[in-house]
Amino acid sequence: MTLFHGLSAFPITPTDASGRVDAEALGLVLDRLVAARVDSVGLLGSTGGYMYLSQDERRRAIDTATDRLAGAIPLIVGVGALRTDTAAALARDARDAGADGLLLAPVSYTPLTHDEVFAHVRAVAEAGDLPLCLYNNPSTTHFTFTPELIERLSRLDHVAAVKMPLPADRIIADELDDLRGRVPHDFAIGYSGDWGCTEALLAGADAWFSVLGGILPGLSMQITQAARRGDAEAARAMDAGLTPLWDLFRAFGSLRVVYAMAHELGLTDALPPRPVLPLPRDEAAKVRGALKEIEDVEFRSQTI
Numbered sequence: 387m388t389l390f391h392g393l394s395a396f397p398i399t400p401t402d403a404s405g406r407v408d409a410e411a412l413g414l415v416l417d418r419l420v421a422a423r424v425d426s427v428g429l430l431g432s433t434g435g436y437m438y439l440s441q442d443e444r445r446r447a448i449d450t451a452t453d454r455l456a457g458a459i460p461l462i463v464g465v466g467a468l469r470t471d472t473a474a475a476l477a478r479d480a481r482d483a484g485a486d487g488l489l490l491a492p493v494s495y496t497p498l499t500h501d502e503v504f505a506h507v508r509a510v511a512e513a514g515d516l517p518l519c520l521y522n523n524p525s526t527t528h529f530t531f532t533p534e535l536i537e538r539l540s541r542l543d544h545v546a547a548v549k550m551p552l553p554a555d556r557i558i559a560d561e562l563d564d565l566r567g568r569v570p571h572d573f574a575i576g577y578s579g580d581w582g583c584t585e586a587l588l589a590g591a592d593a594w595f596s597v598l599g600g601i602l603p604g605l606s607m608q609i610t611q612a613a614r615r616g617d618a619e620a621a622r623a624m625d626a627g628l629t630p631l632w633d634l635f636r637a638f639g640s641l642r643v644v645y646a647m648a649h650e651l652g653l654t655d656a657l658p659p660r661p662v663l664p665l666p667r668d669e670a671a672k673v674r675g676a677l678k679e680i681e682d683v684e685f686r687s688q689t690i
Contacts, residue, residue: 389460389487390519390547390574391592392425393610395599398644399434399447400656407439407446411654415600416454418653422603425593425610427455430464431489432526433597433641437466438659445479452484462519466491470506477514488514489549491521492529500535511544519547519574537568546572549595552579552586559589580640581632584625587613597640598631601647605680630676638665646673 397419400411419427429451430436430444439447451461463485465476477488490510492503511518520539522531531539531548539545553561558577565575576593577586583594587610599606605624612621634643645658646665650673657664665673 388572388574389426389462389517390576392594392614393599393603393607394426394428394462394576394593394595395419395422395424395603395606396428396431396433396595396597397600398641398648398654398656399430399436399439400648400654401435401439401443401659402656403660405439405443405659407443407450408654408656409446409450411656412447412450413454414653415648416451419600419603420455420458422607424459424599424603424607426460426462426487427451428462428464428489428595428600429485431521431595432464432491432523433600433644434464435641435659436464437493441472441476441479444476445483448480448483448485460486462487462489464489464491464521465510465514466493466521468493468495470509473506473510474513477510477516477518481514481516485516487517487519487546489519489521491523491527493527494529498529500532503529503531503535504538507539507545508542511542514544516544517546518544519549519576520545521549522551523549523578524551533564533568536565540569540573547574547576547593549593550575550577552577552582558582558586558591562590581628581635584609584613584621588616588618588621597635597644598628601644601651601653602680627680630672630679634669634672634676638669643673646670647677650674650677 397415400408463480467473524530574592577583577591578595580598609624642665648654
């Protein structure tokens with residue numbers, strides 16, 4: 387399967403309180419993704435806490451991933467940073483460490499113009515010299531890639547995909563049709579926002595960039611495969627069984643919830659990077675209850 391297609395699983399990056407990556411715990415998380423044969427691993431995305439890590443710790447995470455994946459699964463690495471030169475250096479570092487592709491969000495403090503983001507993406511894509519996916523995440527970055535900007539960027543060398551949020555005021559199929567009419571035929575369009583991605587895949591999206599895939603990869607792969615073969619009934623039935631988790635994701639943010647899930651699965655005791663706080667105890671209990679309702683072999687046995 388082509389890079390930026392299918393299930394791209396986004397794992398947490400467990401660290402200690404000082405931000406040092408726990409390579410052993412990260413390895414346990416990644417082993418599950420390898421066993422489930424996800425289509426790619428999205429390391430150092432928002433779920434991976436990339437903006438809370440130094441360049442050295444990002445490299446530690448990449449080295450751990452390349453060791454555990456051993457070339458069996460493509461590795462996509464997030465390289466977002468405030469400064470263009472820093473993001474370019476991260477892109478080169480990821481390439482040199484063995485990444486197969488890059489993910490770039492326009493992180494900013496000063497609001498960015500479209501021309502500034504265009505120049506930023508071009509510089510990072512050239513530095514990384516790898517297929518690059520645009521990360522359209524306005525709820526976090528406060529920058530929105532418009533269809534016109536995506537069209538413009540899709541013509542650049544190395545820019546090969548976009549990771550889209552769920553549309554707030556459009557039907558996914560309509561948005562996909564619009565974007566496909568603007569970009570090259572081999573430009574991949576995928577979605578995040580796990581609770582709506584089953585419908586995105588059924589509508590023809592190329593990829594599900596998945597938080598859930600980074601923690602429950604087996605079930606996520608089953609949903610992805612059912613949707614991609616057009617078995618809407620099976621895909622929707624599995625998705626419906628995840629409603630308690632989707633409710634928690636929307637209420638508390640997927641990052642907090644997925645750390646609680648990792649605790650329940652015995653993968654790590656690491657906490658979210660401060661200042662993000664873990665779920666309150668009573669809400670964490672809801673995570674435990676939601677997991678118990680999911681008929682998923684990887685949870686019942688805590689192994690794949």
